Amino acid sequence: MGKNVTRKDIAKEAGVSVSVVSRALNNSGYVDNEKKKRILEIANRVGYMPNPVAMALQQKKTYQLLFFCGDLTGTYYNQMYHGMAREAEKKGYHVLAIMNERDFEMVKKTLADGALFPTESVAQAYAESIGKNYYLPTVTASFDPSAVFAKPMPAVIIDNRKVINTAIDYLWKKGHRKIGMALPFNEGYANLRYRYWKERMMLEIGKEYRKYILDVQGDLEKTETPKNSSQKDFSCEAEGFVYLDLFFIGRRAARMYQASAHKPTAIICFNDDMAFGMMEELKSLGFRVPEDVSVIGIDGLFTRERYEPKLTTMAIYPERQGAECVDVLINVLEGNKYKYMNYSPFKILEGETVKNMASV
Structure with missing residues (x-):
């Protein structure tokens, strides 16, 4: 034939x-x-x-999901994507990563059953543009339970208020009162984490909290309202490859700590990558972690195994969040029951970077 x-x-x-x-x-x-x-x-x-295209049209199903991820160079979203891909594979689906997280026209050009978003801000942008008139089941990872979408959208949520308060509770029990926060920029859930830290520290020590902010970009001096930035200020290049370097930002935060007249005894970093950079720079500046200053991260990345001392962090399990996003989306696609508000787990992962001041 x-x-x-x-x-x-x-x-x-x-x-x-x-x-x-x-x-x-x-x-x-x-x-x-x-x-x-x-x-x-x-x-x-x-x-x-x-013919896979013909089969998809005939069956009205592609078993393919789109993930508008933007940047997979950061370990958090890399782990999230792995969680998505592995969970999808278990259920006979595949996840296609779209590297331009705002290229929503891709839903018109690519055969897919549904779409996944890395944050509520990307999901909101989609819902307010293509999503208004283009039907495609969607689910988003979210870091703000109060997020509202143009159309109802299921979300898998990290409750940052609880995450920040759990971190402060942990440090408080260890005897820390001067608890600072290191921030890379004033936008998105960096601003959200800052606001929850400020809210709690205002209750604990009043306006003294201002002394312990390590605001790398300096935006909080101008306004506490988050800006809409592309974060290009912190783009780095290695061998022609451009990426956002939060490790480098952590190093800058360490130098701010060195120059500060009011030094916190413990610092909550925006995320683990920033904490790693801060710890490395603190060492080079002659500070000991945790003897001179304690450091705690947020993420629970697998890379904490590579650093000494081992980072204490708030684990928010990016791979589980990604897997749950896929589970919810497949439930939508297959007509199963699902919830719009799905909370992802978190807990303290103790390491070696927090000093117990209460025992001193």
Whole structure:
């Protein structure tokens, strides 16, 4: 028969209709056992390969999900994507990463059953643009339970207020009262974490909290309102590869700590990558962690195993958050029950970077 064998060719040789061949190959609908056996034998013999686009259109399902991830150079979103991809594979789906997180026109150009977003801000941008008139089931990872979308959208949420308060509770029990926060920029959930830290520290020590802010970009001196920035100020390049370097930002925060007249005894870093950079720079500046200053991160990244001392961090399990996003989306696609508000777990992962001041 040559190449490009079609179902029509198989139907002709088997002496049946094309619809019978389709039912046999798709294993859907009734086909006499002998006819089905003969159809499959012919298909195997002639090397029939179904056209995936045609199959998707016929079945109205692609088993492909889009993830508008933007940047996978950061360990958090890398782990989130791995969680998504592995969970999807277990259920017969695949996740395609779209590296431009605002290229929403891709939903019109790519065969996919649904879309996943890394943050509520990206999800909101989608809902207010393409999502207004283009139906595609969507789920987002979220860091703000109060986020509102143009259309209702299921979310898998990290409750940052609880995360920050748990970190402060932990440090407070260890005897720390001068608890600072190191921030890379004034936007997104960096601003959210700052506001929850400020809210709690205002209750604990009043306006003294201002002495212990390590605001790397300096935006909080101008306004506490988050800005809409692309974060380009912190782009770095290595071997021609451009990436956002939060490790480098952590180093800058350490130098701010060195120059500060009011030094906190413990510092909550915006995330683990920033904490790693801060610890390395503190060492080079002659400060000991945790003897001179305690450091705690937020994320619980696998890379904490590579640093000494081992980082104490608030684990928010990015791979679990990603996997749960996929689970919710597949439940939507397959008509199963699902919730709009799904909270992802978190807990303290103790390491070696927090000094117990209460025992001193």
